[in-house]
Amino acid sequence: MRLALAVVSLVVLIGSGVVVYDQFHSRWEDNQKAYFNQALELAKTPAERASVAAQTPKIEQTIVTAFGTTRIDRCESCHIAVDDPRFTSAKQPLHTHPYSEAMGDVPKNGRWERRHKFTDFGCTSCHDGQGRGLEKADAHGEEEFWPDPMLGYTTQSNWKKDIAAHVQGKDYMQANCAQCHTSKDFAGTPLVSQGRELFFKTGCYGCHRIEGVSSGTLGPDLTEVGKERKLDYLWGHIVNPRDYTATSIMPKFKLSDDDKKALVVFLKSRRGSSLSESSVESYRLTTTNVTPAMPGTTTLAGMAPVLAPAARGEKLIGDLACMSCHKLGDRDGGISPDLSYEGLMRDQPWLMDHFRTPRSRVPDSNMPAFGLPEEDFQAITTYLLTRTTPPPAMSAADAYKNLCSRCHGEKGDGRGINAIYLDPAPRDLTSAEFMVNKPDARFVASIHDGVGGTSMPAWGKSLNDDQIKGVLDYVYQAFVKEPRHQLKARKVPEQNPVPQSAASDAHGEAIFMERCTGCHGRKADGHGPNSLDISPRPRNLRNAAFMQRVSDHRLFESVEYGVEGTAMPSWMDYGLSQSDVGDIVNYIRSLNQTGK
Amino acid sequence: MSKETSSRFKVLMDLPMNIWRSIFRNPLPSSDRGRAATSFTNFFLHIQPVRVSRQALRPSYTMGLGLISFFLFVILTVTGVLLMFYYVPSTGMAYDRMLDLRSSVAFGVILRNMHRWAAHAMVAVVFLHMCRVFFTGSYKPPREFNWLVGVALFLLTLLSSFTGYLLPWDQLAFWAITVGTSIAGYAPFVGKTIKFILLGDATVGQEALLRFYVLHVVVLPLVLTLTVAVHFWRIRKDGGLAKPEPEAALPAPQVEVMVTEAVPELVPAAASASVAPARKFTIQGLVRGPLVKVGKLEEDTVFSWPNLLIAEMVVLLITVVGVMAVSYFFNAPLEQPVNVMHPPNPAKAPWYFLGLQEQVSYSAFWGGIGIPGIELLLLILLPYFDRGKAGVGRWFARERILANSVFLLFVIINIILIVIGTFFRGANWQFVSPF
Incomplete structure (x- = not known):
């Protein structure tokens, strides 16, 4: 036991030693010593040499109280030569911070005088990062949870590689310049101005609200997006919104890399309250009703x-x-x-x-x-x-390719380039079971008159009847690939035989709630719990523009006999009588009468 | 003059020795009486008996699990108090403070790591300690009540760990507590009320953070300390650690008889002690009286000083080394700051409640409240039903094969549920393979 005690004591002692050494051995001391040695060599007068020799390593920190919350920046503990003009060619961390006339630095008596003095502004006001950190990884914000990694310099380990390559470069710091330099045409922040223009030019303002800039409501409020999100998220979300939010309805815009960069910088500069704005000014901004200030x-x-x-x-x-x-x-x-x-x-x-x-x-x-x-x-x-020039005469195949395939897809599978943005989705023309069981007249009508409440427009004035017939034949031949069925006559009333009444609506609602909500949803909006697994999606029965153009005949047929090629079953087989269906039709019609 | 000077000089010379003796009344013991006196007169040692049975000292018997639990609690208290200097229980600042601890606070990383890992370890070790007590039959009379105190300590440990889980205010914390308190909400009649009292709100938010903080740093440690004190005190009063029957059979009934006798005698003894402090050993005799009959010294015992003390020191240091080593190499987890809109999928409770969560996924009431409630009730009632004397003080005694098998089954089922909940459950609580 005594031997065990001795051994364990020794281990505890050594372990504690390791922990303490780890804590107190600091890289910044080494950097400062290196700086002192080089400064000693560069010193010209004995007095200067003596003053350098008298220095010992210590934590250098700047406390900035002039902007927003107090910042404590210890960056100069490593970057000790930032204000020493003799180190312009030295390697980081002992590198002189560049002097720039564009940033307002002026040469005076052979020395540069900075416009943005480090004692007034600190470092993180412009660069971000973690001012108090004394290890490189901490100070530069390399840790993935640190909210502000150094803008344009530091990429965090969890950022996607292809995105990280795009969001580097000092240009991104313009987002921080814009915190104080808020005027729209400030010369130092061209990317912010460009991004702001793009925000309007590409229509972002239609969906997104930014306090004092725009008032869209469809998408998230971006007033503080620069505070909440990092560069990788902003870039990645613009490139492909669904990579980041699977259910995002934001379209994938076609933008050049320069435009993306400008937008990211503009968005990164949106940090809610600007540091230089007084609270009265920001209050005025919130209370003025914003009408989008379009460029031009x-x-x-x-x-x-x-x-x-x-x-x-x-x-x-x-x-x-x-x-x-x-x-x-x-x-x-x-x-x-x-x-x-x-x-x-x-x-x-x-x-x-x-x-x-x-x-x-x-x-x-x-x-x-x-x-x-x-x-x-x-x-x-x-x-x-005035856009009334019909498309030139062309073969049915070309007509399909030029006019239909953008939505219905090259292969007719309803997956055109813009199909995911359309609701209801374009019809899958390869679904033979659906296509062969519908009368030609219905397809002709859909093409000729369009489908109400959907993105299918009326082609009747652009294509003549023969052309329409030609396209339809092409669809059957190229995509359906099955002969059309000889349709049996079904016993379906032309008009709903059940008169509209409160009692009928109530009975229809009761049946609907019992039988239909699994797919069509309790609100009859087509978003029932099963709807996600069904293709084509259940119809939104509250789409008034669509419903008002659908005949009672079609509703009866769909409910009583089901719809082939879809998940809609034949409800006659499940015991619904004609009067039950009539009640359901009355109920659905009653949902779509609002606004009339 | 010279005499006065020399006496003053002597006072000065003796000063260090006098101070030393005023603190440590006994010199390092060289005789048995001295060893007894050392244990007896030292504040920190007097919680222990003067003599301790060899059986209790054998590492393979106790595995030091109870002691390790206690030392983990000590480590948690020390690191916890240090962390309190930096922590702010505010939804706006808590996470920032975590980041500060990780980067700009001296020893911040190791402190947080030690606190976190020691907390996890304590839950595990306390449970293992309970298993040890069961498998050696140590909960049998006269130790039934101490088993109850132990069950209470286990629950307090779980609660302490659970309340601490929320404090970093990251995604892990927020959703684990959301899940955990939802399980509490399944209790019939009082569930919703308990949940509301815990959270101070309908959802986890600022009020919940403050409540969990106060529970974690004041209420629970205080209750835990008191309960630990009772637990230790009862060990002494119940005759030390459980021993195999031949020895345990005789003194056990005597204990209770003698205690009632000793109480009135204690008062005059204490009074005489203050008059003549030199006769300390008589008090020792009085107090020890009830436990060991004069002339019938228990066989197979050794002096606590230094045998028990060294063993305890070794356990303490091993615990410290273990926690420090793990903390040095593995960082305590920290995830994204709380985002109320984006729950991780799946949102999981802390690992020790994942067995519960797994059960809840089958049935909310039975998994979360019914079965755990029955299990707890059985644990409480156990020593009052299983009163046979056979097999006490031995691991897996043949006489207790039924009880041990049932308990082992219970342990294994719970561990399997926790393993499934931890490793085999993915998005939407679907079964996934971790390999």
């Missing part, structure tokens, strides 16, 4: 008398970057519907309503309601209504 709005207003509405609308479409999402001619954002033949597909009231509130016409649309002045909407509408 004033010039557009000024040119109104000069330009005809159509021309002004065309210019607005360009300036507002509608083609970040939409397709118009050969410019394609790859997210939203093609506007090239809009004049043949929509009319004035539809376009105006849709501009004011997109969801009034397409209830599940992801287009934000841009709060533009009414005359701008009118101008754009006027311009779009």
